[in-house]
Amino acid sequence: MRPLLPTLFSAIPYVGESIVTLLWGGFSVDNATLNRFFSLHYLMPFIIAGVVVLHIVALHRFGSNNPIGIDTKGPQDTISFHPYYTIKDVFGIAVFLLLLAMVVFFFPNAMGHPDNYIPANAMQTPAHIVPEWYFLPFYAILRAVPDKLGGVLLMFGAIAVLFILPWLDRSPVRSARFRPLFRIFFWLFFVDAIALGYLGGKPAEGIYVILSRVATAWYFLHFLAILPLLSMFETTKPLPKSISEPVLKETLKRAPPLGAGLEPAE
Amino acid sequence: MIKHFSVVMIALFLTTPAMAAGSDVELQKLDWSFSGPFGTFDKAAMQRGFQAYREVCAGCHGMKLIAFRNFADLGYNNDEIKAIAAEYEVQDGPNDDGEMFMRPGIAADRIPLPYANDNAARASNNGALPPDLSLIAKARGNGPDYLFSLLAGYKDAPEGTAVPDGMYYNAAYPGHLIAMPQPLYGEDVTYSGGADDSIEGISSDLVQFLMWAAEPKMEVRKRIGVAAVFFLGVFVVVSYMAKRRVWADVH
Numbered sequence: 001m002r003p004l005l006p007t008l009f010s011a012i013p014y015v016g017e018s019i020v021t022l023l024w025g026g027f028s029v030d031n032a033t034l035n036r037f038f039s040l041h042y043l044m045p046f047i048i049a050g051v052v053v054l055h056i057v058a059l060h061r062f063g064s065n066n067p068i069g070i071d072t073k074g075p076q077d078t079i080s081f082h083p084y085y086t087i088k089d090v091f092g093i094a095v096f097l098l099l100l101a102m103v104v105f106f107f108p109n110a111m112g113h114p115d116n117y118i119p120a121n122a123m124q125t126p127a128h129i130v131p132e133w134y135f136l137p138f139y140a141i142l143r144a145v146p147d148k149l150g151g152v153l154l155m156f157g158a159i160a161v162l163f164i165l166p167w168l169d170r171s172p173v174r175s176a177r178f179r180p181l182f183r184i185f186f187w188l189f190f191v192d193a194i195a196l197g198y199l200g201g202k203p204a205e206g207i208y209v210i211l212s213r214v215a216t217a218w219y220f221l222h223f224l225a226i227l228p229l230l231s232m233f234e235t236t237k238p239l240p241k242s243i244s245e246p247v248l249k250e251t252l253k254r255a256p257p258l259g260a261g262l263e264p265a266e
Numbered sequence: 267m268i269k270h271f272s273v274v275m276i277a278l279f280l281t282t283p284a285m286a287a288g289s290d291v292e293l294q295k296l297d298w299s300f301s302g303p304f305g306t307f308d309k310a311a312m313q314r315g316f317q318a319y320r321e322v323c324a325g326c327h328g329m330k331l332i333a334f335r336n337f338a339d340l341g342y343n344n345d346e347i348k349a350i351a352a353e354y355e356v357q358d359g360p361n362d363d364g365e366m367f368m369r370p371g372i373a374a375d376r377i378p379l380p381y382a383n384d385n386a387a388r389a390s391n392n393g394a395l396p397p398d399l400s401l402i403a404k405a406r407g408n409g410p411d412y413l414f415s416l417l418a419g420y421k422d423a424p425e426g427t428a429v430p431d432g433m434y435y436n437a438a439y440p441g442h443l444i445a446m447p448q449p450l451y452g453e454d455v456t457y458s459g460g461a462d463d464s465i466e467g468i469s470s471d472l473v474q475f476l477m478w479a480a481e482p483k484m485e486v487r488k489r490i491g492v493a494a495v496f497f498l499g500v501f502v503v504v505s506y507m508a509k510r511r512v513w514a515d516v517h
Binding site: 079 | 405488491495506508512
């Protein structure tokens, strides 16, 4: 599937073909392509390591977020990482490992394709080319647009739009707990993303094309129209004065308390 | 957090049907001894399946990933494996004169292939290439059910379906027109011990054998899996109790 990526650049007008040749290192996918994409992927862990450093710097500078989405007002609002979060993370990891073990030992092929057990044949591509499951939503967006350039732009735009999220959602309230309308739209968006993933795995024909167009339109509508409008017009519930305020004790009884630092306020 | 995680897991499993091959065929669903978390292979059926493979399938289909020594999994002992291997002629060499020569097989040999290369295979089969069967049970969607339905799926073409020369009608094959002639008619193999030698009986033996060939370590995988899930289940309970105790003074 990887060679698909450079060919996407051929959608750029005028210089597209030259860029593809440059990325391929030749006029077709060949050893040079393999080499450069191997080095690119070798580079990824180092980039990730750099981002981890940024994450730790940010964590020490600004502290953890919390599901309430308000800043800490003093020592009564915080608890130490150890033992509270270490033990909570141990429980979380145990649950994750349990589910992982079930997949690994009993459904090892659940996320794979039968095609992967057929020896590669350069002269014969599989009947249905489907990307890995985590690419399916973006694949659905790519195919929903009849124009090649438009499809590629929207597909990359689906990720790029996340980078301007702070300017789209200007609501002063950080947590979805105090934004009733936002909650509804959040879950609509969740369903939309799952639907895109489902549609990406279906053949591009008939009702699937129409549905993926609707889902794609909703994806961008959510970010570009709904979020800015919500932050302008939504009436939010009153915020508690601090995390330790008594009103919060009520919330704590219902829901798991203060998320483990890494969970972003919705 | 846990609520969100389970939602994501469910979502992942909902998207997996996307990978299943979509087609217009109905597969027969059988209750295989190897399905489920405690599934095991049926050794007697696998031995019969190997016999059927050797006498029916092996004329056209190779199994290049399987060596005779692997048959220990089928319940054969060393002497039996050596005897089976010796029934085959294997090419070896070059000898001191630089010539290739034939010798009886040994346990370390792979099962010899029916054709020297793909072109020879196509030339003998009307241009169709019989696929290698080593991994076939995993290389098709719902492999075991598909293979069974395919082997037992040869029927007369319905009214209005034109079947070209050299093609055959099969209810389970995607598109229904398959280049493989009907391989089983019942009583194709003489089983010692009077096992079921109908088309369905031989097909299910073959599926046991082919599923084993595609994943010889499946029983070990599931056995370790049961132990791992049991251990992690206890770990989840213990770590949850520990978490409750540590957090008791915060709530």
